[in-house]
Amino acid sequence: MTPLEKKAIEVLNKNWKGNFSIPCENLYPFQWFWDSGLIAIGFAHFDMSKAEKEIFTLLDAQWDNGFIPHIVFHSETDSYFPGADFHHSSLHPQASKKYKTTGITQPPVTGFVLEELYRISSDKEATLNFIKTVIDKVYFNHEYFYNNRDPKDEGLIYIYHNWESGTDNSPIWDDIWETMNPPEYTFERRDTTHVDASQRPSKREYDHYLHIIEIAKEHNYNDQKIAELSPFLVQDPLFNALLIKSNESLIKLYHLIENNEEKIKQLHNWQSKAIHSFNTKLFDEEIGAYIHYDLRNEKPLKYLSSSSFSPLFAGIPNKQRATSMIKLMLDKFGGDHQYLCASFDPTSDRFNPKKYWRGPVWINLNWMLYRGVSEYEYEDVAERIKKDSIEIIEKNGFYEYFDSRKEIHEKENAGYGGNNFSWSAALLIDLIRS
Ligand code: DGY
Numbered sequence: 057m058t059p060l061e062k063k064a065i066e067v068l069n070k071n072w073k074g075n076f077s078i079p080c081e082n083l084y085p086f087q088w089f090w091d092s093g094l095i096a097i098g099f100a101h102f103d104m105s106k107a108e109k110e111i112f113t114l115l116d117a118q119w120d121n122g123f124i125p126h127i128v129f130h131s132e133t134d135s136y137f138p139g140a141d142f143h144h145s146s147l148h149p150q151a152s153k154k155y156k157t158t159g160i161t162q163p164p165v166t167g168f169v170l171e172e173l174y175r176i177s178s179d180k181e182a183t184l185n186f187i188k189t190v191i192d193k194v195y196f197n198h199e200y201f202y203n204n205r206d207p208k209d210e211g212l213i214y215i216y217h218n219w220e221s222g223t224d225n226s227p228i229w230d231d232i233w234e235t236m237n238p239p240e241y242t243f244e245r246r247d248t249t250h251v252d253a254s255q256r257p258s259k260r261e262y263d264h265y266l267h268i269i270e271i272a273k274e275h276n277y278n279d280q281k282i283a284e285l286s287p288f289l290v291q292d293p294l295f296n297a298l299l300i301k302s303n304e305s306l307i308k309l310y311h312l313i314e315n316n317e318e319k320i321k322q323l324h325n326w327q328s329k330a331i332h333s334f335n336t337k338l339f340d341e342e343i344g345a346y347i348h349y350d351l352r353n354e355k356p357l358k359y360l361s362s363s364s365f366s367p368l369f370a371g372i373p374n375k376q377r378a379t380s381m382i383k384l385m386l387d388k389f390g391g392d393h394q395y396l397c398a399s400f401d402p403t404s405d406r407f408n409p410k411k412y413w414r415g416p417v418w419i420n421l422n423w424m425l426y427r428g429v430s431e432y433e434y435e436d437v438a439e440r441i442k443k444d445s446i447e448i449i450e451k452n453g454f455y456e457y458f459d460s461r462k463e464i465h466e467k468e469n470a471g472y473g474g475n476n477f478s479w480s481a482a483l484l485i486d487l488i489r490s
Contacts, residue, residue: 067481076113080474083250087128093165098482100176115193120150122200125157137246148277159277167302204279211329216286223413225257227406238267289352294363301370360401362421368428398460416457423483454480
């Protein structure tokens, strides 16, 4: 085992809290939905029981309507804002009675994570037995999405908050903020006491974030009301690609488990509609990749980001389209002076390589792109993404995100946000071992 892998294991064990993991100390002191899934992939390589507990605990916080919240507040710490009292999830009649949670969700990674656990496992029978105990909860979550988050029956799910996208302060949301004028709230940020403010969203951005949640709370997080009233209603390519990827994994796993014909049939129905709409509605010919769609204002959001390439991970584009997307990624994001893959178009004037999702490289997206590009058999590009990911961690440590400009890594620390960040450690282990 390399020293870097050893250090990654230490990071994961340190962030392990008995039956779930935190993304990192202080900045993110609870359990986060998509973090949790990706962390389980890392644990699966050296401690399957922790991987299983991680997923079990996450799914234990599922609401009675199938919804899985983006944060499960396991403790009372006040190092994070906005906490459980602000989110007030119990306003929803079907919210978890056991845990305090948020009333927003995050990208649905759990389906493909279960398949990853099975792939990595050295005791397939035991892992499949675990999967049997939780897989219906994941299916129920997908059913929640298709029944409640697809008002036009397109097979494309909307998100109603930027925190649901996972790409929290992407410049894409600037267009939505221009349509809103929220009050100036008074509140105490906690993130900027742990991390330099230049690497985090602005106060005015937070006003927007809080305002959307206030509207949802006024209506007890009722999905129909949110669809009617939320100023933020977006079909996001990353979110939908991960749902499609997870559908595919559920189909494969249900086949292994046997006797689940009805669910497999339903999953195939969701898939064919979703993939068709994805390829027709979310692909932008002019840009040459997938983009977001603003469902509230009925307009495409014509920006290139790392999310634009994420459909490669779910096998959504055909080979020809995939080939031109990979070329675009290399041309715009992959010059000799750049690490792959910046989170936002480096040629845009909205690009900021230091600020959260406005430009830095993220290991989770890199891991998805690595896997996607390999599936389309561009092994040299896949190797480049893997090498870049390992190199930026080696140079800086297990940070949350990294500067995409190589020259910065020569001069100073180019890792930003939280340090000893769980998914950077987890996916590094998987990249090295796969
Ligand atoms: C934050 O507080 O920035 C979180 O990422 C929201 O999920």
